[in-house]
Amino acid sequence: MEAATTAKTDAGERPVVIRGRGITVGFGGKPILEDLDIDVYRGEILGVVGGSGTGKSVLLRTIIGLNRRIAGTVEIFGQDLDAATDAERNRIGRRWGVLFQQGALFSSLTVLQNVAVPIREHFPMPEDLRNELARLKIELVGLPPDAADKFPSELSGGMIKRASLARSLALDPDIVFLDEPTAGLDPIGAADFDALIRNLRDTLGLTVFMVTHDLDSLVGITDRIAVLGNRKVLVDGTFRELKNFDHPWTQAYFNGERAQHYDFEAMDAAAAAAASTRTTEKA
Numbered sequence: 001m002e003a004a005t006t007a008k009t010d011a012g013e014r015p016v017v018i019r020g021r022g023i024t025v026g027f028g029g030k031p032i033l034e035d036l037d038i039d040v041y042r043g044e045i046l047g048v049v050g051g052s053g054t055g056k057s058v059l060l061r062t063i064i065g066l067n068r069r070i071a072g073t074v075e076i077f078g079q080d081l082d083a084a085t086d087a088e089r090n091r092i093g094r095r096w097g098v099l100f101q102q103g104a105l106f107s108s109l110t111v112l113q114n115v116a117v118p119i120r121e122h123f124p125m126p127e128d129l130r131n132e133l134a135r136l137k138i139e140l141v142g143l144p145p146d147a148a149d150k151f152p153s154e155l156s157g158g159m160i161k162r163a164s165l166a167r168s169l170a171l172d173p174d175i176v177f178l179d180e181p182t183a184g185l186d187p188i189g190a191a192d193f194d195a196l197i198r199n200l201r202d203t204l205g206l207t208v209f210m211v212t213h214d215l216d217s218l219v220g221i222t223d224r225i226a227v228l229g230n231r232k233v234l235v236d237g238t239f240r241e242l243k244n245f246d247h248p249w250t251q252a253y254f255n256g257e258r259a260q261h262y263d264f265e266a267m268d269a270a271a272a273a274a275a276s277t278r279t280t281e282k283a
């Protein structure tokens with residue numbers, strides 16, 4: 001389960017679970033990402049932000065192999081995905097779960113059946129046991145037991161997000177990729193969902209790669225933020241670092257009207273204290 005590579009950061013030596021180098025992606029001759037580098041550290045919640053159309057979802061999909069790279073490499077747990085055999089890629093793929101922007105549940109399957117799909121694909125086992133495991137995931141994300149037998153059309157937006165999250169956790173992944181997890185939720189539903197993500201990270205030790213526009217989510221749960229722009233990661237760091245970064249988009253975003261409501265220094269201090277508690281608990 002150990003990452004094969006580490007990186008020196010201000011927080012010391014940290015295992016890198018996702019390392020992208022020189023990632024270049026384009027469609028129909030139009031470049032979207034160009035020579036982009038990114039690292040994601042074990043156990044962190046990384047928020048990925050940037051203007052609309054800057055390629056945040058494309059980056060997520062490229063890392064998990066759904067978009068073709070024109071150039072560059074992606075290493076997950078130290079394994080270069082291009083050099084991996086099909087069996088190795090499958091094995092790595094089982095270590096991540098994905099919550100897509102629209103939830104992407106199968107509409108003709110119940111929540112239980114949806115959550116059981118990845119288990120059925122990867123681990124042959126009796127149906128009773130599979131359903132039991134799926135029920136545990138449904139409980140883990142805070143859905144009531146009777147949600148298991150409902151179809152997606154019978155669920156609220158927040159329940160669909162939770163059901164999708166349950167499915168992404170079906171194989172007990174080490175990494176979860178979240179694409180706009182709180183989009184479309186009311187502020188209370190979004191805050192509850194944020195709390196759930198943070199809780200799961202803390203209890204399961206997940207690494208979270210989260211694309212979001214939601215300033216509350218960024219403030220509430222991320223440890224670090226990467227800003228996409230000019231087809232690259234323009235900058236990454238804590239709120240305070242980003243607040244001081246001299247670029248029109250980051251200035252507008254992190255020093256704009258909405259950002260004035262947040263006490264960034266207090267939040268940085270709280271995040272550092274929480275990280276140090278987690279490190280102490282693991283030791």
Ligand SMILES: Nc1ncnc2c1ncn2[C@@H]1O[C@H](COP(=O)(O)OP(=O)(O)OP(=O)(O)O)[C@@H](O)[C@H]1O
Nearest residue numbers: 027028032050051052053054055056057058059213
């Ligand atoms: N499969 C595809 N084929 C062609 N163009 C695509 C494809 N996927 C994404 N794009 C284009 O790539 C660009 C980046 O899209 P992406 O969805 O990653 O943006 P984003 O940063 O996530 O934006 P938003 O915040 O609005 O969701 C867009 O111009 C989009 O139209």
